[in-house]
Amino acid sequence: MTENHQGANTRFVHAGQEFEPVTGAVVPPLHFSSTYAQDGIGGLRNGYEYGRGTNPTRDSLQAQLAGAEFGNHAFSFSSGLAAEDSLIRAVLRPGDHIVLGNDAYGGTFRLIDRVLGAWGIGNTPVDMGDEAALAAAIEKNQAKLVWVETPSNPMMKITDIAKVAEIAHAAGALLVVDNTFASPFLQQPLTLGADIVVHSTTKYIGGHSDVVGGAVIVKDAELAEKIGFIQFAVGAVSGPMDAFLTTRGLKTLGVRMRTHSENAAQVAQWLRERSEVERVLYPGFEDHPGHEIAKKQMSGFGGMVSVQFNGGESAARKIAESTKLFTLAESLGGIESLMNYPSEMTHASVKGTELAVPVNLLRLSVGIEDPADLIEDLEKAFTNL
Numbered sequence: 001m002t003e004n005h006q007g008a009n010t011r012f013v014h015a016g017q018e019f020e021p022v023t024g025a026v027v028p029p030l031h032f033s034s035t036y037a038q039d040g041i042g043g044l045r046n047g048y049e050y051g052r053g054t055n056p057t058r059d060s061l062q063a064q065l066a067g068a069e070f071g072n073h074a075f076s077f078s079s080g081l082a083a084e085d086s087l088i089r090a091v092l093r094p095g096d097h098i099v100l101g102n103d104a105y106g107g108t109f110r111l112i113d114r115v116l117g118a119w120g121i122g123n124t125p126v127d128m129g130d131e132a133a134l135a136a137a138i139e140k141n142q143a144k145l146v147w148v149e150t151p152s153n154p155m156m157k158i159t160d161i162a163k164v165a166e167i168a169h170a171a172g173a174l175l176v177v178d179n180t181f182a183s184p185f186l187q188q189p190l191t192l193g194a195d196i197v198v199h200s201t202t203k204y205i206g207g208h209s210d211v212v213g214g215a216v217i218v219k220d221a222e223l224a225e226k227i228g229f230i231q232f233a234v235g236a237v238s239g240p241m242d243a244f245l246t247t248r249g250l251k252t253l254g255v256r257m258r259t260h261s262e263n264a265a266q267v268a269q270w271l272r273e274r275s276e277v278e279r280v281l282y283p284g285f286e287d288h289p290g291h292e293i294a295k296k297q298m299s300g301f302g303g304m305v306s307v308q309f310n311g312g313e314s315a316a317r318k319i320a321e322s323t324k325l326f327t328l329a330e331s332l333g334g335i336e337s338l339m340n341y342p343s344e345m346t347h348a349s350v351k352g353t354e355l356a357v358p359v360n361l362l363r364l365s366v367g368i369e370d371p372a373d374l375i376e377d378l379e380k381a382f383t384n385l
Helices: 008-014 056-068 080-091 106-115 131-141 161-170 221-234 240-251 253-272 291-297 312-320 371-382
Strands: 073-077 097-101 122-126 145-149 174-178 196-200 214-218 277-281 304-309 338-340 361-365
Touching: 008 056, 008 240, 008 253, 056 073, 056 214, 056 240, 073 080, 073 221, 080 106, 080 196, 080 214, 080 221, 097 106, 097 131, 106 122, 106 145, 122 131, 131 161, 145 161, 161 174, 214 221, 240 253, 253 277, 253 304, 253 371, 304 312, 312 338, 312 361, 312 371
Parallel strands: 097 122, 097 145, 145 174, 174 196
Antiparallel strands: 073 214, 196 214, 277 304, 304 361, 338 361
């Protein structure tokens, strides 16, 4: 897989998608086979031996993901958390330490703190916008991995990737960026100095709420070898059908992200003008603390909006249970609009910690429906307050 400087939509559509040579089919065929015939012992055909190690459909997706993120190597997993787990086990050992954002996704924190913590991996949450605190936390703990989400889930904080990369590298640490919220269409962390990009491909890359998956993308060959070994040895790989659906979703990422972003901007502005609303968290607003950084490192502000209500927890719960077009559900990034109450849903695992999400907050994943209809749906729900 080589770096490709074509435009985003061209990369999404064509990377790893060579036509099938026998029939000329423009869509690569879906390979379900779990094993492959050998021409004698050790006589592999194009390197294919067993489905856990290699599969043509997964290989096609991995080439596409590498092209999308300007990486040289990509690895597709059965879920975003499987991707994160495999990455961490590939590069860290018991006794090593991770510095992560103090508003990290609940599932990521649970994995690092409760699962990998029992394996001997330590962690320190820190405000990624506080450069002195970040540098001190890395130095104090001799951290080998710095973990960033930008925009963060669900507080929509923006982290300066290039600056954090500089701080991490000065201390000998690797920088991981979770690029799920922005997607490769709006942001490419490897070009800004990150060493590793992770995705829940379930979200914007898949884009249709019909497949679960994860990905790790890197430039460095040595890192790729370590991650590839864990992918093969542990086996949390994406299946052929999952890989196919993810590939199909990624091809339309650009056109979807434009609409997600346009709709989110309109919904965020409408919410901001409502007296029932305490605060709208959206990096597209000029007074958002991370707006200028987002403008610098993103090509748009994305489809995610978080909102806090003056009426506290009860108001947030009433709205969450009153909408029709905004479906109350986990996840995000699909073509349909979703609403989530993080305190009791996606981030329940961090309740009682410094990563806890405010109880008056809702997270909106703004879909590609007509924005006037989405606003009307919210307006009707507001009548219940």
